[in-house]
Amino acid sequence: MVYNSELMSDHYLGEFEQVVLLAVLRLGDDAYGVPIRREIEKRCARKVTVGALYSTLDRLEAKEYLSSWFADPTAERGGRSRRYFRLEPAGGEALARAKSMFERMWKGVRLA
Amino acid sequence: MAERLLRRLVPGREGEIIAGDLREEFAARGGGRIWYWGEVLSCVAVRLSPHRLTAPDLRQDLHYAVRVLRRNPGYALTAMVCLALGIGVNSTVFSMVNELFWQPLPLPHSGRLAIVGRESDGMACSYRDYLEFRQRASAPAGRLFSGLVAYDDMRVAIDSGGMSHIVGADAVTANFADVLEMPAQLGRWFMPEDDRLGSDPVAVIGDGTWARLFGRSPDVIGQRVRIGTERYRVIGVAPPGFVGMSPPHLVEIWMPLASQPDVRDLLANPGEWERPLVQMIGRLADGQGTREAEAGMRALDARIRRDFPRDNAPAGAITVAVATGASRPDVRAVAAPMAALLLSVTAVVLLIACVNVANLILSRAAVRRHEMAVRRALGAGPWRLVRQTLAEGLVLGAGGAALGLAVGYWSGRLLARSLPGFPHGGMLALRLDPDWRVAAFAAAAGLASALLFTLAPAMDAARINGGGSRRMRQRDVYVVAQVALSLVLLIAATLLVRALEHALEVDPGFAMAGRLEARLSISEPEYTADTGRLFLDRVLAAVQAMPNVQSATISHNTPLSITDATCAAPDTNTRPRRTGSDIVAAGYFDTIGIPILRGRAFEARDRQGAPQVVVVNETLARRYWPAKEPIGQSVWLGCDTKAPRTVAQVVGVARDAKYASLDEPPQPFVYRPLAQDWVGFMTLIVHTPGRPEQFTAPLRAALAGLDPDLRVYEIETLEECASGSLFRVRWQAALLAVFGGLAMVLAAVGLYGVVAYTVAQQTRELGIRMAIGAQRGDLLWMVLGRGLRLTALGIAMGLLLSAAATRLLGGLLYGMSPLDPVSFAAASLAWTAVAMLASYVPARRAMQVDPVVALRWE
Numbered sequence: 016m017v018y019n020s021e022l023m024s025d026h027y028l029g030e031f032e033q034v035v036l037l038a039v040l041r042l043g044d045d046a047y048g049v050p051i052r053r054e055i056e057k058r059c060a061r062k063v064t065v066g067a068l069y070s071t072l073d074r075l076e077a078k079e080y081l082s083s084w085f086a087d088p089t090a091e092r093g094g095r096s097r098r099y100f101r102l103e104p105a106g107g108e109a110l111a112r113a114k115s116m117f118e119r120m121w122k123g124v125r126l127a
Numbered sequence: 128m129a130e131r132l133l134r135r136l137v138p139g140r141e142g143e144i145i146a147g148d149l150r151e152e153f154a155a156r157g158g159g160r161i162w163y164w165g166e167v168l169s170c171v172a173v174r175l176s177p178h179r180l181t182a183p184d185l186r187q188d189l190h191y192a193v194r195v196l197r198r199n200p201g202y203a204l205t206a207m208v209c210l211a212l213g214i215g216v217n218s219t220v221f222s223m224v225n226e227l228f229w230q231p232l233p234l235p236h237s238g239r240l241a242i243v244g245r246e247s248d249g250m251a252c253s254y255r256d257y258l259e260f261r262q263r264a265s266a267p268a269g270r271l272f273s274g275l276v277a278y279d280d281m282r283v284a285i286d287s288g289g290m291s292h293i294v295g296a297d298a299v300t301a302n303f304a305d306v307l308e309m310p311a312q313l314g315r316w317f318m319p320e321d322d323r324l325g326s327d328p329v330a331v332i333g334d335g336t337w338a339r340l341f342g343r344s345p346d347v348i349g350q351r352v353r354i355g356t357e358r359y360r361v362i363g364v365a366p367p368g369f370v371g372m373s374p375p376h377l378v379e380i381w382m383p384l385a386s387q388p389d390v391r392d393l394l395a396n397p398g399e400w401e402r403p404l405v406q407m408i409g410r411l412a413d414g415q416g417t418r419e420a421e422a423g424m425r426a427l428d429a430r431i432r433r434d435f436p437r438d439n440a441p442a443g444a445i446t447v448a449v450a451t452g453a454s455r456p457d458v459r460a461v462a463a464p465m466a467a468l469l470l471s472v473t474a475v476v477l478l479i480a481c482v483n484v485a486n487l488i489l490s491r492a493a494v495r496r497h498e499m500a501v502r503r504a505l506g507a508g509p510w511r512l513v514r515q516t517l518a519e520g521l522v523l524g525a526g527g528a529a530l531g532l533a534v535g536y537w538s539g540r541l542l543a544r545s546l547p548g549f550p551h552g553g554m555l556a557l558r559l560d561p562d563w564r565v566a567a568f569a570a571a572a573g574l575a576s577a578l579l580f581t582l583a584p585a586m587d588a589a590r591i592n593g594g595g596s597r598r599m600r601q602r603d604v605y606v607v608a609q610v611a612l613s614l615v616l617l618i619a620a621t622l623l624v625r626a627l628e629h630a631l632e633v634d635p636g637f638a639m640a641g642r643l644e645a646r647l648s649i650s651e652p653e654y655t656a657d658t659g660r661l662f663l664d665r666v667l668a669a670v671q672a673m674p675n676v677q678s679a680t681i682s683h684n685t686p687l688s689i690t691d692a693t694c695a696a697p698d699t700n701t702r703p704r705r706t707g708s709d710i711v712a713a714g715y716f717d718t719i720g721i722p723i724l725r726g727r728a729f730e731a732r733d734r735q736g737a738p739q740v741v742v743v744n745e746t747l748a749r750r751y752w753p754a755k756e757p758i759g760q761s762v763w764l765g766c767d768t769k770a771p772r773t774v775a776q777v778v779g780v781a782r783d784a785k786y787a788s789l790d791e792p793p794q795p796f797v798y799r800p801l802a803q804d805w806v807g808f809m810t811l812i813v814h815t816p817g818r819p820e821q822f823t824a825p826l827r828a829a830l831a832g833l834d835p836d837l838r839v840y841e842i843e844t845l846e847e848c849a850s851g852s853l854f855r856v857r858w859q860a861a862l863l864a865v866f867g868g869l870a871m872v873l874a875a876v877g878l879y880g881v882v883a884y885t886v887a888q889q890t891r892e893l894g895i896r897m898a899i900g901a902q903r904g905d906l907l908w909m910v911l912g913r914g915l916r917l918t919a920l921g922i923a924m925g926l927l928l929s930a931a932a933t934r935l936l937g938g939l940l941y942g943m944s945p946l947d948p949v950s951f952a953a954a955s956l957a958w959t960a961v962a963m964l965a966s967y968v969p970a971r972r973a974m975q976v977d978p979v980v981a982l983r984w985e
Contacts, residue, residue, distance in 0.1 A: 048148035049155075064169030065145055073141075085140070091154060095147030 028113045034059060035071050036080060036110050039100045047086075047097040072100060080106030133167045145170060188518035196522055202491060203523065206484045209873060210527025210576060213480030215534025216866060217473045218561070218569045222539055224466045225564050226374065228452040228459065233368050235308045236410075241417055242372075242454045243275070243407040243424060247443025249456060251404040254384070254393055256441075259431045260407070264424065271423040272409035274306030277384060279405050280373060280455075284648065284838055285380060286353040287340040290827075291648065291838040294336065296354070296380040297371055298387045306410050313337075314348040314363030321362075322383040324394050329386075330359035333379035334367040353838075354380060356652060372408055373455045400437050408450060421447040465859075468935070472619075472863060475612050476870050477576060482605045483877045484523065485580035488516070489602055490884045492584055513585040520581030521574075528573025535569065536561055602881050603917055609877045610921020611928055613870035614958055618929040620867035621950040622936060622943070623860035630853055630941040636784025637686060638720030639845040641677075642812055643819040644685055645826060648838040650807025660802070662834065663809065667712070669829055670813055675822065677814045681712035681801055685810045686719065686845060687852045689786040694766035695797055697751040703766060706747065707786045707796040710804045716742075716781060718814050726758040726779035729800040739775035739803055745783045747795035762797065775799070788852050790941040812845075819844045856939045871958065875965045882914045883969035893973055894981020903974045910973045914966025915959070922955050 028036070038054040039046045048068065055063050075081045086097040102110075130146055149166055153159065196203040231237035243260075244250035252260075257277040264271040278299040284291040304316030311331065321329050332340075332347070341347040351358045359382065371378025384390045389403040411420055424445040453459055492499070499512060539561070583601065647666075649659040663681055670679040684691055694703035715721075716728045724745065733740050741762055748757040757777050765772035783793050811830075815822050823842045830839055843851075850857070886893070893906055933945040940947075 048144065049151050052148075052152075065148060065166045066169030069141070069145060069170070085144075091151055092147035093150045095143050095150070097147065098144040 028109050031067075031071055032075060033110065033113055035068070035075065036102065036106055039081060040102050040107075040110070044099075046100045051100070075106065076100075078105070078109075079103055080109055130167075133170060188514055189522060191515065192519040192522045195519060199491070202487060203526070206487050206523045207526040207530055209480045209483045209487075209876070210523065210573065211530030211534050212869060212873065213473075213477035213576070214528055214531025214569055214572045215538055216869065217470075217477050217572050218531060218535030218565050219539045219542060220466075220469045220473045221568045222535065222561055222565045223542075224470065225562070225568075226452060227462045227466065229564060230374075230562065231449070231451050232307075232372065232374075238449060239411045240307070240450045241272075241409055241411055241420065241447045242450045243272075243409050243420075243445065243447050245441055245443035246446045246456065248404070248441060250446075250454070251406050252441065252445070253401055254390060254403050254405050255397070255400045256428075256431065257405050257407055259435075260424065260427060263427050263431070264409070265412075269423065270412040271415055271420045271427075273412045274302050275407055275409040276300050276303050276306045277405040277407055278303070278372065279384065279387065279403065280371075280376070280378070283355045283380060284353075284840065285336070285340070286838060291840050292340070293840060294380055295371065295376055295378040296382065297378045298382050298384045298390070300384055303381065306408070308410075309366060309369060311363035312366045313345060314361070316363055317381075317383050322385045324385060324391060326383070326385065328357050328359045329362045329383065330354060331363040331365055331381040332361055333365045333370065333377075333381075335370075335377070336379040337364045353836075354382070356650065357386070359386075372406075372450060373453060373458065375453065376455070376458065400435070401439070408454075409447075417447045417449055421445065468859075469862065472616060472866050475616060476866050476873070477572060478579075479609050479612055479870050479873045479877070481576045481580040482609050483873055483880070484527075484576075485583055486602055486605050486877055486880055488520070488581065488584040490880065492516075493884075493888075516585035517577075517581050520577040520585075524573040524577025527576070528569045531573065532561065532566060532569045535565070602884070606874075606878050606881050606917045607921040607924065609874035610918055610958065610962070611925035613867070613874040614922055614925025614954060615929045615932050616863065616867035616870045617954040617958065618925070618951055619933055619936060620860065620863040621954045622933055622945065622947055623856060623863055623939060625947060625950050626940040626943050627853060627856055627860050629943050630789045630856065631850065633785070633789045633941065635687065635789060635849065636721065636782060638814075639686075639849060641816060641819055642719065642814050642845040643822055643826065643842065644813075644845060644848065645811045645830070645842040646685065646840040647809050647811055647830070648807065648840070649809055653834075653836065654807065656805035659805065659807065663712070663801070665833055666811060666830065667714075669833055670811070670826070673825065673829060675815050675817050677816055678714055678718045679811065679813045680714040680718040682715055682719075682810050682812060683710040683801075683806050683808065685848055686812075687785060687788065687849050693764055693797065695747070695751075695795070696763045697760065699763060699772075703763065703772075704795075705766075707794050708799065709786075709796075710799050710801050710806060712801040715798070715812075718812055721784055722782050723779045724782055726777070728779055728781075729798075729802075733778075733800045734802050737803075739773055740778045740800060741775045742779040742781050742798040743777055744781050744794075744796040746793045747797065748777075748780050750795055764797070764799075789849065856941070859939060871961060875961050878914060878917065878962060879965040879968065881917070882910060882966045883972070885913060886910055886969045886973045889973075890976060890981050893976045894978040897976065897978040897981070906973050906976075907970045910970035911963070911966050914962055914970075918959060918962035922958055925958075926951060926955065 034055055035051065038051045038058075042050050042054060048065070051072075052063050052065070052068055055061070055068075072081065072083075076083055080103055081100050082103050083098050083100045086099055088094050088096045130149075133142060133146055133149075149163060153163055156162065232240060234240065242250055244252055254277060257275070261275045261277075264275055265273065276299060278297045281296050281298065282293050283296040284293055286292075299317070301317040301319045301322035304311070309316075312334065314331070316331060317329070320326055330352070337343055337347060341350075347361050347364070350361050352361060353359075365381065384405070385394065387403070393399050393403065409420075411417065415423075424447060428445050453462065502512065503509075649662060654662060667679050667681065670676055689707060689709055691708050692705050693708040695706040695708075696703040711729070713729045713731060713733075716723055723742070726742075728742065729740070741764075743757065743762065751757075751762075752760055757780055760777045761774050762777060763772045763774050781796075781798065783796075785791060786794055786796060813819075813822065813826065826842060827839060830837055896906065897903075929951065930946060937945055
């Protein structure tokens, strides 16, 4: 049970982390900063600041749920490159765990 | 602009990416400057959040810092010792403040013990009020306190071994020990039967008294000792460490309140509502906070006033506060400014220590420029390097705080032991035990100083091309500041020491040399005024007959601690004014060497029944009869406007003297003859041509021969009395001298470091100078000159600062100017000498530079 109590906390996904991971998953090959933000803002109807987004992306990459690479610079970005993100297998597992956790919790519950 | 800020704050590729994202969106949105700024600021906020700052690298930083410091033990130790001295004195002073203001009583669940009283009356209330409060506040419905104790602080004399000792005592109600949850260490505490009219007087003694007067003998239980005027049976010994409810005032004896005459009077006459006054301490009932209890007590107070209407009911509202530190408001009021002064002084010492460490880190930074350059080349951002320096600072600060706690503990012990400089030696005691608050304070001081002393070097380390000359100038500024700050402390200490000497040189207006005083209690029930006067005549006759006695006399007060006052007026129409007053025997003026300027001193004819006479001093004579002959004038004595005042005739004018303290301005004063006035407490003054301290034992024997039961308090020379009256300035002078000396040593170390560092940096230059013919003396002066220039600048600034700061000492200088040139000059000279020494050592090294070696340097 050491595994559960100690490591589970590392594997636990925060709500915003789940949202970001799902956005990356949804966007597939087109997942870089701007569309990720748009996706979240559109589907969740909430504002996301670039600072919060990148700190979460960095954290998820440090946990190896995501990986990123840099594309070639483009003119529309003032000669700067894009950083694309991709969901790693560990990230997929974490999302699945989070989903099944919620499903277990929701089972047989009805909001009055 | 916003983009530049962003790139600055989010360095490297990541910043580029975010800037790219933002530009893309900026274009897609078609503008929105405010939006852009908001986004940039969101990055800033995320990056500066503490969570991110303490990110996983911190452990790595700390690990590396510890390794670096372990590889340079000399550097680490020097820095930590400097810090430890600074933090140590701070935590000592803080533990004093802690004890005076925040430390709870050393009792179980002391957080539930509350002091209750009317703040307007010094946290007191009448005993009759207490009885009502006690009954109503512990009623089962709406219980406020599980127990409420009344106590009264007093000083009593306890007799042992032929001497009487004045100690602090509390008269308490019988529930005292139950409410405080404090078992006796030996014997028992009081029972309800002990606190009733007519019960056998019993007492519990403190651990200190048990050890000092009874040698910790268990036989003390059941012994009768004379306390005040009655013989009490000792029934118990209080637990060690308990010294009453008003620390630092030491309480060593506890008696039932009903053994006190004024309480007995009240118990016999329950109509009395105004006195005696008592203080209250209670244990809050379960579920009651101080605020609820206070509201409850105020409601009870109003109800009691309604139930027992009376004319002059006390006006002040009841307050309830947890008993911490010195519970007496007057003690707090005296202690607060003293604590503020001491804390600011020790803060300056810590600041100087921090500057030293900053200097050390700066010189280390010069050595480590290579390492830093390599790390930067390998991709370490400036923030990374700053953090590394901060981590080293944190480790140094933590080490300094830990060592500082040890230093503080040790210096606290020293301070607590050296405290008997207080008047009435045993009446005050500081334990200075470190507790979690002191530890937290030391930790906070360590953290704050770590930030302080690493910030500047860290900024420096982060600068891309930190030039050597800039760093030098910064170090110079530090040294100048150190010299200036420590000079302020040194000047303040010198001023106080000089004030002390000055005060001892002040002409008190009477002769002290060769005079010894003994305080005697000649009060009821053993003596009445008549038998007392007869007894004093016998004492005087016996003492004057002793060998080596020039003369002897009696007065009520001890010189220089005369606090007695009466009111005097030249006629019945003038409003009486407060005037110092003493009762003296016939030979007083001769023995104590106060000349009678006009008229005569008291003589044998000034008996009881004879016309009332007084001798006044010059100031009083000048005030009431400026142009008239004072001899033969009448003085009306007495403050009470209702009671008949007495009229007395002036028969002599005595020269002005100092009465209560050496720094007082001339006071009006009235002497009354012993034959016409009486109090049961007298001072015997003996003038002996020999050394007065050798006369103590024979005098005590002679007094015991006249009345073996006579209570004799301290026997002291008048010089001891005078120096005792200077305890406050003496104490502060001693502390400031220690802190000032410490500050100077720390600053001297700083100066030495800077000069030595310069010499090391200039080795090559010195070698070249020597090679082209410079004399060794020239080099010596070159190096010395640098140290002295810095010192001179520091002294100049220090003098300016001191001129502003010493004004705060105004009240302690016994009439000396806060700008006393001698003190300013002496402290500056002392600093110059120290500076010479601190720069001479490296200068000598400069002289010994071998040009050949120096030219091959680097």
